[in-house]
Amino acid sequence: MSDHRIAILPGDGTGREVAVEAQRILDTIEAHTNHGFEQNVISCGGQHYLETGEEWAEGSFEYCRDDADAIFLGAIGHPGAILENGDLAGGSVILGMRSGLDLYANVRPIKLYEGVPHKVHGKFTQIWEPGMVDMTILRENTEGLYHSLLRRCADRALGRELYEPPEMTFPGLDGEVAYDPRPISANGTERLVRMGFEIAETRNGAPADGIKRVSCIDKSNVTRGCQLFRRTFDKVAANYPGTECDYGYIDAFMQWITRNPEHYDVVVSSNLFGDIATDLGAVLQGGMGMAASGNIGDEHAFFEPVHGSAPKHAGLNKVNPIASINSIQMMLEWLGRRKGVDELVSIAGLIDDSVTDHLKDGTALTYDLGGDASCSFVGESIANRLSTKLSEL
């Protein structure tokens, strides 16, 4: 029996519903294998803040840092839940962990499964062929335009004094001015880019030509931070001569991933650019309901669906649980590699096979993919497929 301690942070809105489906996958694995999961469910987020005055109970951050082997987060964000200083209530959870646990890479795979349509203009169509879209975007996760807020959220989680950027004046600007510094460091970029090249080693190259390729996406024609980002990219890339380097500006990149997603294999970008690009990326894979992610550092990681709390759908049992199920897939792969337990990596592969079979079958899809199946029905049916595969092991 190998036991893994997992913090489950359901958070707000639909995060609570999809967390149940993530847990169902862990329960299924536990029922059929020697892997046990001690699941510690921690209430947190904006709604928890409105109810209790805290973003999460004292000691929660420390549990995630010191005790959990891995963390699952549903979603953070509740209407009206804002802290006194104007920051997002629940930020200590999502941004506090990103910064406070030094989770420098936000890894967001974008893969189009067979049977998944695209909803564009209110119609379900097949715009990109499955097999054309299979890339992983790495978004820097601890600095850039988020830096001040990330820092404050980590300060709250760690009980430190809150950081505020220094007062500044800007020549030519009068009246009230708000600004967000966007620090980009060589060290922060280097570790992100290195992880990008390492991930490229494990993949099959770009769908178009099978070439292993890492694309550096920035705005180095305009900002100094991006110039440093690109210089650092080149420095790291020199250690990976077998992988092709590719470059793009973020604005042009938005067009290219829409027109030629098959060109992309691994993409590295700074924090806000990666945030924006991965929402468009989600469209290529059938929408936010399909978008999984891992916030990964050298010591810790948390895994979350990209879709957020979607308050208007909350409590209706209708959102797509696949983003969460695939986040669990990423968690098991990470945990397996970290602990040197190959079986967990294989089980992650079986989750992927179960999702693939479910989507190919196409009879039970949630509303975002053109069906009317419920969140729990889809979660159960993928878990059942996984059960069958695990019992055949």
Ligand code: IPM
């Ligand atoms: C994401 C989200 C978050 C972000 C929000 C909830 C702070 O949009 O994970 O992409 O901007 O990073």
Ligand code: MN
């Ligand atoms: Mn986002």
